[in-house]
Amino acid sequence: MTNSVVNRPAGDLPPDGAGSPAAIKAIRLRHPWRNVFAVVLVLIVALFIIDAAQRPAFDWPAVGKYLFDRRVTQAAFVTLQLTVYSMVIAIILGVTLAVMRLSPNPVVKSIAWVYLWVFRGTPVYVQLVFWGLLSIIYQSIDIGLPFQEPWVSFETKVALSTFALAVIGLALNEAAYMAEIVRAGLLSVDRGQDEAATALGMSWLQTMVRVIIPQSMRVIIPPTGNEVISMLKTTSLVTAVPFTFDLYTRTRDISAETFNPIPLLIVASIWYLFFTSILMVGQYFLEKRFARGVGDRRPDRKVGDQTGSVTGTLPIIGAGQPTVILPPKHDDSTNGDGGLR
Known part of the structure; x- marks a missing residue:
């Protein structure tokens, strides 16, 4: 038996819970001024290094x-x-x-x-x-x-x-x-x-x-x-x-x-x-x-009573909607506690 966990947006779940999940189209946020600022900083550092290498007062051979x-x-x-x-x-x-x-x-x-x-x-x-x-x-x-x-x-x-x-x-x-x-x-x-x-x-x-x-x-x-x-x-x-x-x-x-x-x-x-x-x-x-063990606990996750699988709702940053984690489906040949009928 193979257990599977399906992640999908809450608004895209079919009524019967079947079917493949709808794809999420993620758009990367643009930060043009951040890139300009980074380029300016790199240029300043490069100019400082070039200038320091040519300064006779530093006397790099003596260093x-x-x-x-x-x-x-x-x-x-x-x-x-x-x-x-x-x-x-x-x-x-x-x-x-x-x-x-x-x-x-x-x-x-x-x-x-x-x-x-x-x-x-x-x-x-x-x-x-x-x-x-x-x-x-x-x-x-x-x-x-x-x-x-x-x-x-x-x-x-x-x-x-x-x-x-x-x-x-x-x-x-x-x-x-x-x-x-x-x-x-x-x-x-x-x-x-x-x-x-x-x-x-x-x-x-x-x-x-x-x-x-x-x-x-x-x-x-x-x-x-x-x-x-x-x-x-x-x-x-x-x-x-x-x-x-x-x-x-x-x-x-x-x-x-x-x-x-x-x-x-x-x-x-x-x-x-x-x-x-x-x-x-x-x-x-x-x-x-x-710092081992600090921050390992996830209070927003819970385990299913019968299957032991992770269920619940986890937030997605920037998506505007949560993600629902569904419990795995079971074969007809097994009961809820994993044993054979």
Whole structure:
């Protein structure tokens, strides 16, 4: 037995439900001004590229010379390290702060709020300058009991390098923003999910790991991806620490030697665009993975009681009338439930 589903406009159905459906003559809408606008944009982009290729100030031979220079590639790798280390610490600390913000304990909630208020309310460049002056503010790092002789003492400038200070400064600033992103994602999950998990006997940790966090990732991933890309570009500010081995600072130092800054700026921009493109591709696949199952349900479709076939009325955009999906016809040799008579 072969089941068939026939789609036809509601106004063209024969009275007895038999016969072939009438063909729909679709006419494509014309958008002449849209095409003109697209042609103008293409011409502008082409003219810009041609003009840029002929500009002597860009000095494209110098761009090709320094693009894969050993100093530049090492600085690009250091920039990538700054981004990864800072974001890992920021995500861990951001999740902790988000949980603290949602805590019923007023002291814990207030501490988290003050942290966010300070780090979101001051520029990251100013914070990095303070971290660069940490060895002046705290000349040593002491470990021990308060008001007692320290068990172990380290000089701050020896214990913490400028690279470590740059990572700490970037991570603590970014954690304030990640906390709000994570908190928004956790609040986006329906409270009934938490209640259902509690009714099943799950602990708070099991509920967060197995129920709440997986559902909130669909909301957390997109802004987190944007923050990672933003962090990649924010690493250009670590010269305030001062840390001088990142990509932007290194290319700036090379341009100070050659007295030709524009090609080196292009070189730095190309490397930033390369890393950003990789991060955007990774963000796309992460969003696609955590968005599985969203939008798959079709409330405007229903299944026939006897045949299990799809029936109902579906709209056709631009046709002005709905489409009726008829249930399949049955052979005389079968009854309604598909069995032989």
